Amino acid sequence: LELQIHLREALDAGDFYLEYQPIVDLGSSQVTTVEALVRWGHEGRTVPPEDFLGAAEESGLIVPLGEWILREACQKVAVWRVSDWDIGLSVNLSAKQVLSERFVSTVEGVLADTGLPAEVLTLEVDEELLLDNGEEAVARLSELRALGVQLAIDDYGMGYASLAHLRELSVDAIKIDPSFIADLGRDDTVTLLTHTIIQLGRDLGVQVVAEGIERPEQLEQLRAMGCDHGQGFLVARPMAASGVEALVGGEV
Numbered sequence: 082l083e084l085q086i087h088l089r090e091a092l093d094a095g096d097f098y099l100e101y102q103p104i105v106d107l108g109s110s111q112v113t114t115v116e117a118l119v120r121w122g123h124e125g126r127t128v129p130p131e132d133f134l135g136a137a138e139e140s141g142l143i144v145p146l147g148e149w150i151l152r153e154a155c156q157k158v159a160v161w162r163v164s165d166w167d168i169g170l171s172v173n174l175s176a177k178q179v180l181s182e183r184f185v186s187t188v189e190g191v192l193a194d195t196g197l198p199a200e201v202l203t204l205e206v207d208e209e210l211l212l213d214n215g216e217e218a219v220a221r222l223s224e225l226r227a228l229g230v231q232l233a234i235d236d237y238g239m240g241y242a243s244l245a246h247l248r249e250l251s252v253d254a255i256k257i258d259p260s261f262i263a264d265l266g267r268d269d270t271v272t273l274l275t276h277t278i279i280q281l282g283r284d285l286g287v288q289v290v291a292e293g294i295e296r297p298e299q300l301e302q303l304r305a306m307g308c309d310h311g312q313g314f315l316v317a318r319p320m321a322a323s324g325v326e327a328l329v330g331g332e333v
């Protein structure tokens with residue numbers, strides 16, 4: 082409860098900030114998208130999202146916090162795009178946010194206010210959201226997609242019935258869970274599964290992003306498998322907005 086009060090105060094005080102992690106096209110090595118990642122600057126140190134998102138969900142603060150994250154990131158990327166940089170934005174959503182009453186109109190309003198074209202924004206949801214909330218989640222996400230934004234399934238492959246989700250809901254991208262990438266080339270089953278996910282994405286016309294690339298061999302293997310996009314500490318770490326500005330139009 083004390084944490085929940087602190088979080089409310091932090092939002093009012095402007096103590097949350099965003100980092101951005103570049104996602105590259107594995108063919109060209111160009112940065113195509115940045116994923117916004119929230120942090121809490123608290124008593125001189127940075128608190129990672131794992132340590133406060135659960136409490137923010139429980140208290141419902143995730144709704145105004147999520148709106149702040151979306152607005153802040155869309156504003157930044159809209160400015161970066163003015164200098165002719167065709168950069169996209171990916172934002173993580175939590176279940177409570179997606180299922181909240183006004184979320185679709187919030188997204189619509191933020192796009193209108195910031196002037197960011199809808200198709201430049203990707204909204205990331207994880208499979209748990211679909212597992213736990215079935216029809217309601219699918220209906221809400223379909224409304225969001227009808228706005229013209231893109232949908233991505235985050236941490237893909239970890240959930241039960243991963244394949245079925247692709248049938249219920251049209252998505253634009255799947256992000257392969259880092260646990261697969263960690264064992265790529267080291268575990269034959271994982272390597273085969275990763276290959277299969279990439280192939281599935283190609284067959285369905287869905288973009289595939291590999292997450293958690295840390296070693297050069299992983300990058301090479303993913304390229305050879307025809308994976309579209311990559312993200313991970315080897316490519317680039319999450320960075321402040323000023324770090325992204327230094328990349329404009331260039332390679333990481």
Ligand code: G
Pocket residue numbers: 117118119129130131134150173174175319
């Ligand atoms: O950035 P980091 O590795 O610390 O993120 C840890 C977890 O927090 C990841 O699961 C990530 O998806 C989640 N996360 C990071 N930023 C946001 C955000 O802005 N909104 C939501 N809902 N989750 C986020």
Ligand code: G
Pocket residue numbers: 102118173235236259292293294295312313314315319
């Ligand atoms: O759940 P989600 O995919 O949104 O989590 C994103 C988080 O994963 C980011 O906040 C980032 O800190 C973390 N991350 C990104 N790349 C790597 C990586 O190469 N290795 C590890 N261990 N974590 C990563």
Ligand code: MN
Pocket residue numbers: 116173205235
């Ligand atoms: Mn994500």
Ligand code: NA
Pocket residue numbers: 173205206207235236
């Ligand atoms: Na996530």
